[in-house]
Amino acid sequence: MRRHFHKMHGLGNDFVIIDAREEPFEVTPHLARAIADRRTGVGCDQLIVLEPGETADLKMRIWNQDGGEVESCGNATRCVVQLTGASSIDSDGGMLKGEDLGAEVEVTLGEPRFGWEDIPLAYAMDTAALPMAWDGLEQPFALNVGNPHLVFFVPDARQVPLQEIGPDIENDPAFPERINVNVATNSRDRLELRTFERGAGETLACGTGACATAVAAIATKRAVSPVQVDMAGGSLTIAWEPGQPIRMRGSATHVFEGYLDLGTLA
Structure with a gap:
């Protein structure tokens, strides 16, 4: 089975992006690691999968090189905005807004959270200066x-x-x-x-x-x-x-696109 992907990067932080809004794409930790492998896969810092959004233009899911799914990625968000034209993106880290400005992309994240339980920490500490x-x-x-x-x-x-x-x-x-x-x-x-x-x-x-x-x-x-x-x-x-909210502005770069041979990565 083959699956189309885009390779993009934000300031060298690189991604394999798969658009699964019309055809679902199931990711396991093993598959994420295999795609991210720079010797035997495509190679990337994070695998990004785009899914249909319920309250936004789309939903973005993110897997790190180690196969773990994480909540948010600012550089990937800029890339997704440039690739798809989406102005609203849902993520496990919250709702994101984006605008393609041509040479740069601006993304608006939510308000930062400073409570020890919001980070989260294992126990209450002064988050402005952790005693560690x-x-x-x-x-x-x-x-x-x-x-x-x-x-x-x-x-x-x-x-x-x-x-x-x-x-x-x-x-x-x-x-x-x-x-x-x-x-x-x-x-x-x-x-x-x-x-x-x-x-x-x-x-x-x-x-x-x-x-x-x-x-x-x-x-x-x-x-x-x-x-x-x-x-x-x-x-x-x-x-x-x-x-x-936090506003972030910077570049996003499309490198190439291709097809994954999922049989060789299984």
């Missing part, structure tokens, strides 16, 4: 922007051994649904960011990570809105004011 530390990284800001994030502000994000320390933080028992890990260096008008995504590892860019980091920087008065977030794959512009 890992090998010199300490007191992160925790929040949920459709999926859970920690943000560490550090003198030089490039010097943090994120590949080594990321798995320990992601899988700490304090985070029952695991967590995305961000390390950022800030100035008033821009942030330099690296993100270790749960289930995928360090990626060239992370849209929700950029949103979470910008919100944390604005909330702690390290930056003012709008703020530019620079990542290895490129930059996003994030705007947020307390009590308001």
Whole structure:
């Protein structure tokens, strides 16, 4: 059996996108891992499946490289808006709005959530400065922007051994649904960011990570809105004011399309 797909990326954060609005597509953890494999599959950070929407133009479902299904992905949302023209997208992380502006796509996420139970944490803690530390990284800001994030502000994000320390933080028992890990260096008008995504590892860019980091920087008065977030794959512009949704603007790129031979991936 063959199935059509698109390969797209947002600032190097890459996706295999399958449109299942007319023909259902069943995903198992094994199949998601097989498609995402960069040697024997198509290769991607996340598999995206588009389904019919009940209260939106469509529903977006997301599987990470490890086969786990997750709630939200900002870079994928921009790609889906550009690919389909959808202006409203339902996801397990909440309702998303999008607008294709030509060279860039703007996506509006919901309001960030800061309660310990919203992230979620295993027990009540001060989410503005968690009383936790890992090998010199300490007191992160925790929040949920459709999926859970920690943000560490550090003198030089490039010097943090994120590949080594990321798995320990992601899988700490304090985070029952695991967590995305961000390390950022800030100035008033821009942030330099690296993100270790749960289930995928360090990626060239992370849209929700950029949103979470910008919100944390604005909330702690390290930056003012709008703020530019620079990542290895490129930059996003994030705007947020307390009590308001988050707005994210950046590029989305279509790379190629093709057909999956599902028999070889089973």
